[in-house]
Amino acid sequence: MVVAANVRADRKADERMTVHDLLDRYMTAVEVKKRYAESLRRTVRKLEGSGLSKVCQLAHDPVNRFLASLALADTTRHNIRRELLTLWRFACEEGMTDVYPARIRKIRPTQRPPETWSMGELGKLMAAAGADETPISRRVTVRRCDLLPAWIGLAYETGLRFEDVHGLRKRDIRNGCVSLSANKTGKPLVRAITQATQERVDRLLAMSPDGTVFKWALPRRRAFLMWRAFLDKHGFVGSSKWLRRACATQKHLTERGSATDFLQHSDPKLALRHYIDASQAGVPAPPPPISVPVPRGLAASS
Numbered sequence: 001m002v003v004a005a006n007v008r009a010d011r012k013a014d015e016r017m018t019v020h021d022l023l024d025r026y027m028t029a030v031e032v033k034k035r036y037a038e039s040l041r042r043t044v045r046k047l048e049g050s051g052l053s054k055v056c057q058l059a060h061d062p063v064n065r066f067l068a069s070l071a072l073a074d075t076t077r078h079n080i081r082r083e084l085l086t087l088w089r090f091a092c093e094e095g096m097t098d099v100y101p102a103r104i105r106k107i108r109p110t111q112r113p114p115e116t117w118s119m120g121e122l123g124k125l126m127a128a129a130g131a132d133e134t135p136i137s138r139r140v141t142v143r144r145c146d147l148l149p150a151w152i153g154l155a156y157e158t159g160l161r162f163e164d165v166h167g168l169r170k171r172d173i174r175n176g177c178v179s180l181s182a183n184k185t186g187k188p189l190v191r192a193i194t195q196a197t198q199e200r201v202d203r204l205l206a207m208s209p210d211g212t213v214f215k216w217a218l219p220r221r222r223a224f225l226m227w228r229a230f231l232d233k234h235g236f237v238g239s240s241k242w243l244r245r246a247c248a249t250q251k252h253l254t255e256r257g258s259a260t261d262f263l264q265h266s267d268p269k270l271a272l273r274h275y276i277d278a279s280q281a282g283v284p285a286p287p288p289p290i291s292v293p294v295p296r297g298l299a300a301s302s
Contacts, residue, residue, distance in 0.1 A: 016054070017055040017056070018055065019044050019048065019052065019054065019055060019087070021055075022055050022087055022091050023041065023087060025090075025094065026086075026087055026090050027040075029094075030090075039079070039083060043080050043084055046066075050069065052066055055096050058088050058091070058099060058101070060102060063084065064104060064105045067080070067084075067105055068105065073110070074110045075109040075111075079109075081104065089101060113277075113278060114245055114277050115277055116238065116246045116248075116277045116280075117246050118280060121236070122152075122156065122246055125152060125234075126149060129144060129145065129148035129149045132145050134229075134233075136217055136218060136226065137218075137222065140216075142207070146203070147204065147217065150204055150213070150214075152243060153193065153196065153200060154168070154178065154201065155240065157192070157194060158178050158189075159251075159262055160178070160244070161182070161183070161184060161244060162223075162240055163183045163184070166218075166223055167215065168180070168213040168214065169212050169213065170213070173201055173213075176195075177191060177192050178193060187264050191262075204217075227239065244275065246277075248262070249276050249281055252271070252276045253281055259271040259276060263275065
């Protein structure tokens with residue numbers, strides 16, 4: 001009788017387990033980066049909003065209906081599916097559910113070929129940044145021309161991701177190099193920068209009250225908004241991510257395959273799939289042109 005009562009109590013506890021509880025358990029057991037944690041929370045909120053608020057509700061039919069109902073881009077839906085399956089598998093491993101995530105609809109992300117700025121466009125970008133005197137905000141007396149050239153130089157020369165560039169501190173820049181642990185991978189990274197970029201960084205650090213290169217003047221969200229406003233104002237397509245792509249493309253042009261090591265990718269296909277602009281780096285030659293036969297009458301008269 002005692003065993004049966006305990007089983008019933010455990011079953012009731014499992015039925016009360018919410019997907020929010022599941023997320024808390026997962027992040028306690030697994031080290032999760034800040035941005036990934038935010039993405040997981042968004043996925044859990046979407047689940048709750050669709051009525052799948054409890055772990056016991058995770059089954060292939062309701063989950064498939066949830067994924068089909070998402071009016072989002074294929075890549076976003078693909079990421080939500082991946083995060084949901086990660087949490088669901090963890091729930092199975094921890095004994096929170098007996099239903100294994102099987103027969104879940106596939107979502108293929110749509111990927112366009114990578115595109116980035118050419119060297120000529122990078123020169124125009126840097127010139128526009130150096131001439132743009134728009135104030136960053138009312139809080140600090142810093143203009144885009146004070147900040148953006150340093151950002152462009154650092155991001156292009158090192159191939160750093162947005163998060164790593166934005167988070168740079170004085171201690172990360174020494175002996176003409178950027179030296180840090182990459183935020184996404186945790187790998188140590190040391191990359192040389194040019195004298196011109198070093199001087200731009202030094203000018204910003206001289207104004208910085210806390211030793212950060214950009215954060216003191218530009219919180220993360222404001223940095224995104226500033227980049228978008230700057231590019232739109234000067235008619236540039238793309239985003240600040242294109243600086244990492246431009247770095248990869250130019251490294252590939254200099255030495256085929258070198259972008260993989262420079263960007264610290266474990267899989268060589270990643271650079272080609274997501275970063276290298278093939279229209280600049282070289283594409284396969286087309287087949288022979290179609291030869292149109294000349295009618296006999298025209299051939300004789302000519």
